[in-house]
Amino acid sequence: MMGPLKRGRGHVLSVIKHYCTACCVAVGWALLAAWADLFGHSSGFALSYSGLTELGNMRVYWLVGLLLLAAAMAAIPRRFERAKSTLFYCMPLAASFGTMAFAIAAQQTFFAPEVVALLGIVVAGAGYTWFTCLFCGMLAETQSMSCAVGSIVASLALKTVLVQMFTGALPEASQVGLAILLPFAIAALAAAARRGERTRVESDEWKPAPDASASYRYLVPQILVGALAVATTRVLTPLGFFGDPLNQFRDAIPTAIGTVCVAAVLVCLGYFVLVKRVKTHLNRRFMPAFLVVVIAFFVTALAPSSSGLVAAAAEVFITAVEAFTHALFWTLAVTAIRLKGASPFRVVGLSTGFYDVVSIVWVAAFFSMGVVSNAVILLVALVLVVLVMWLIDRGGGEEGSTVPPETMVDRRADIAQRYGLSPRETEVFMMLAQGRSRAFISEELVLSEGTVKTHISHIYAKLNVHGRQEMFDLLLAEDESSAA
Numbered sequence: 214m215m216g217p218l219k220r221g222r223g224h225v226l227s228v229i230k231h232y233c234t235a236c237c238v239a240v241g242w243a244l245l246a247a248w249a250d251l252f253g254h255s256s257g258f259a260l261s262y263s264g265l266t267e268l269g270n271m272r273v274y275w276l277v278g279l280l281l282l283a284a285a286m287a288a289i290p291r292r293f294e295r296a297k298s299t300l301f302y303c304m305p306l307a308a309s310f311g312t313m314a315f316a317i318a319a320q321q322t323f324f325a326p327e328v329v330a331l332l333g334i335v336v337a338g339a340g341y342t343w344f345t346c347l348f349c350g351m352l353a354e355t356q357s358m359s360c361a362v363g364s365i366v367a368s369l370a371l372k373t374v375l376v377q378m379f380t381g382a383l384p385e386a387s388q389v390g391l392a393i394l395l396p397f398a399i400a401a402l403a404a405a406a407r408r409g410e411r412t413r414v415e416s417d418e419w420k421p422a423p424d425a426s427a428s429y430r431y432l433v434p435q436i437l438v439g440a441l442a443v444a445t446t447r448v449l450t451p452l453g454f455f456g457d458p459l460n461q462f463r464d465a466i467p468t469a470i471g472t473v474c475v476a477a478v479l480v481c482l483g484y485f486v487l488v489k490r491v492k493t494h495l496n497r498r499f500m501p502a503f504l505v506v507v508i509a510f511f512v513t514a515l516a517p518s519s520s521g522l523v524a525a526a527a528e529v530f531i532t533a534v535e536a537f538t539h540a541l542f543w544t545l546a547v548t549a550i551r552l553k554g555a556s557p558f559r560v561v562g563l564s565t566g567f568y569d570v571v572s573i574v575w576v577a578a579f580f581s582m583g584v585v586s587n588a589v590i591l592l593v594a595l596v597l598v599v600l601v602m603w604l605i606d607r608g609g610g611e612e613g614s615t616v617p618p619e620t621m622v623d624r625r626a627d628i629a630q631r632y633g634l635s636p637r638e639t640e641v642f643m644m645l646a647q648g649r650s651r652a653f654i655s656e657e658l659v660l661s662e663g664t665v666k667t668h669i670s671h672i673y674a675k676l677n678v679h680g681r682q683e684m685f686d687l688l689l690a691e692d693e694s695s696a697a
Contacts, residue, residue, distance in 0.1 A: 234355050234406045235364045238348050241402030242368035245344050247375040248395040249275075252312060252337060253455040255380050257388030262456040264319045265330055272455040273576050274331050278311075278338020280569035286346065287562030294556060300343065301400070308340025308396035316389045342565055344399055349543060350557030351406050353550035354650070358491045362544050366483030369536040370476040377472045380459060431496055432549045438600045439499075439542040440568035442506045445593050446535045448575045449513050466525050478533035483540055495552075502541045503601045509534035510594035542568070554648065554685045628688070632675045641668045645681070646688055 252258065253272060265271060286293050293300070314333030318326045352361040379391060451457040466474075486502050512527050542564070550560045625646050629639040644654045651669070655662045678684045 232360075234351060234408070235360050237402045237406035238351055239364040239368040239371065241344070241399050241406065242348050242365070243371035243375060244395055244399050244402070245341065245348075246369065246372040247379060248312075248392060248399065249341055250372070250376045250452065250459070251379055251388055251392040251395070252315070252334075254376075254451065254457060254459050255385075255388045255392070256458075257383075257385040257392070258316060259385075259456070260319050261315055261330060264326055268327065268331070270454050270456065270576055271330075271334055272453070273573055274334045275338040275341075275455065276569045276573050276576070278335035278340075279342045280566055280573070281335070282339040282342040283562045283566040283569060285562070286342070286558040287566055290556040290558035290562065293558040301347075301403070304340050304343040305396040305400035307336050308344075309393050311336030311338075311340060312393045312396070316393070340396060342561070344396075344403065345543075345565070346557050346561040347403050348406075349547050349550060349561050351403075353547045353557065358548070358551075359488050361547050362483065362487045362491070362540070365540045365543050365547075366480060366487070366537075369540055370479050370483075373472055373476045373479065373532075373536060376459065377468060381468070432545065432552070434600075435499055436542070436545045436549060436564045437567055438503065438597065439538070439545050440564060441571055441593070441600075442503065442597060443538045443542045444568055444571035444575055446506060446509060446531075446538045447572065448579060449509075450532055450535050452535065454576065466522070466529075471525065471529055474529045475533045475536070478530060479536045479540075482533065482537045486537075487540065487544060495548075499541065499545065500601060502537070503597065505534060506538050506541070507594050507597050507601075509538075510597070514594075551648070554682050556682070625688070634672060634675060638668050638672050638675075641665060642672050645669065645672070645684065 253275070262271060268274075311333040315330050315337065316333075318330035318333060321329065352364060356364065379388060383391065447453045451459055482505060486505055487499075490498050490501065509531055513531055546560055546564045549555065549564075550557050553560070625643055626639070629642050634642055640658060641654055644657065649657075651662055651665050654660070655665045658665070660668075673679065673684065676684060676687060678687055
């Protein structure tokens with residue numbers, strides 16, 4: 214009697230941890246994005262920006278900070294994995310220090326203000342990359358795709374509201390103080406989310422087909438297209454250049470109403486264009502989202518320049534799409550982490566690095582012009598259309614070439630027999646090959662997690678691999694060899 218009851222109670226606790234993780238990530242990511250906007254656009258930092266105009270737009274140096282850490286994570290992900298616990302406590306301190314250094318650069322006389330400001334903004338940018346990587350990894354490890362996407366979209370919608378509250382209701386000194394403290398609040402939410410990292414992963418939504426290996430190769434091109442889209446939409450709004458005030462919607466509608474409208478449009482786009490398409494084949498899953506971005510480019514180029522209601526509505530739409538493009542980009546990154554079994558540090562490092570490079574080019578090229586030329590916007594929109602059509606054409610032909618599920622099972626069974634796995638090790642191996650977590654395997658096979666861990670170690674030793682990723686590489690090589 215107690216066994217099933219205990220198991221049921223454990224399942225309830227697991228579900229609670231599962232959704233608590235999603236909520237903590239959503240709120241933490243919202244505060245992270247709000248922190249970046251406070252840093253770049255609040256009046257509290259206006260004095261810091263005013264003394265640095267000769268250095269160009271400061272967002273370039275923020276992006277340099279992002280790029281430096283992203284490049285390091287992509288190059289040596291295993292070292293970051295080993296140092297994860299230490300960096301978990303160090304990076305919030307660094308981000309807070311960077312924020313404070315930038316804020317006080319103009320008021321101190323011990324060092325050159327320019328040096329202090331640049332050091333602060335570069336370090337703060339690196340902190341932003343670190344937190345983003347943590348949240349992406351948590352969502353990939355613990356959530357179904359619909360829940361992960363919902364968490365990302367919710368965070369951006371909440372950020373939209375929080376930023377307006379912070380900049381509109383707080384005096385300048387309080388804005389600076391809040392920005393300095395926010396990295397610690399974000400770290401606290403990340404720590405709370407880590408409690409759910411061992412919860413069960415529902416992976417059915419992630420997989421576009423029983424054998425998705427043929428589709429995986431197009432995740433990277435989609436991430437690159439997404440990075441181009443994010444970098445471009447960013448410069449179409451005041452968020453593209455540090456020091457610019459946040460969107461006021463041309464005074465046609467009150468700022469509060471405009472902010473709520475932006476959040477509502479974002480939620481609707483996220484739900485109907487991303488969440489509702491989780492069961493669509495991977496090659497076509499994100500195509501409508503890219504179409505929305507292209508439409509936004511044309512609206513930007515063709516929108517009226519007057520201060521009327523139509524122009525304000527266009528501005529609401531563009532601002533919402535800017536946030537939606539971020540949701541699309543990070544959804545692609547989380548999908549790559551989950552389906553490829555890759556290190557979050559490598560995936561986030563590579564994707565963020567490309568985004569940073571494109572953004573630096575955008576900011577450096579157009580800061581002196583004040584506005585981005587409509588012709589350039591339309592050209593980028595055309596490039597995106599061509600790239601999306603290419604992805605559809607290349608990926609569409611592979612939808613029918615997926616390996617039947619029974620064939621995949623047979624291949625895994627052959628591999629288990631060939632490498633001498635025991636019957637119990639074979640059971641664990643078959644679940645590992647499906648991307649199941651250790652906690653899930655423990656629950657399904659009614660084994661302790663310690664026993665499952667021991668079986669996994671024996672499996673890795675017999676397969677002559679050193680981890681899950683190398684095991685997936687081996688399986689992919691075996692599948693390709695069998696197909697040939």
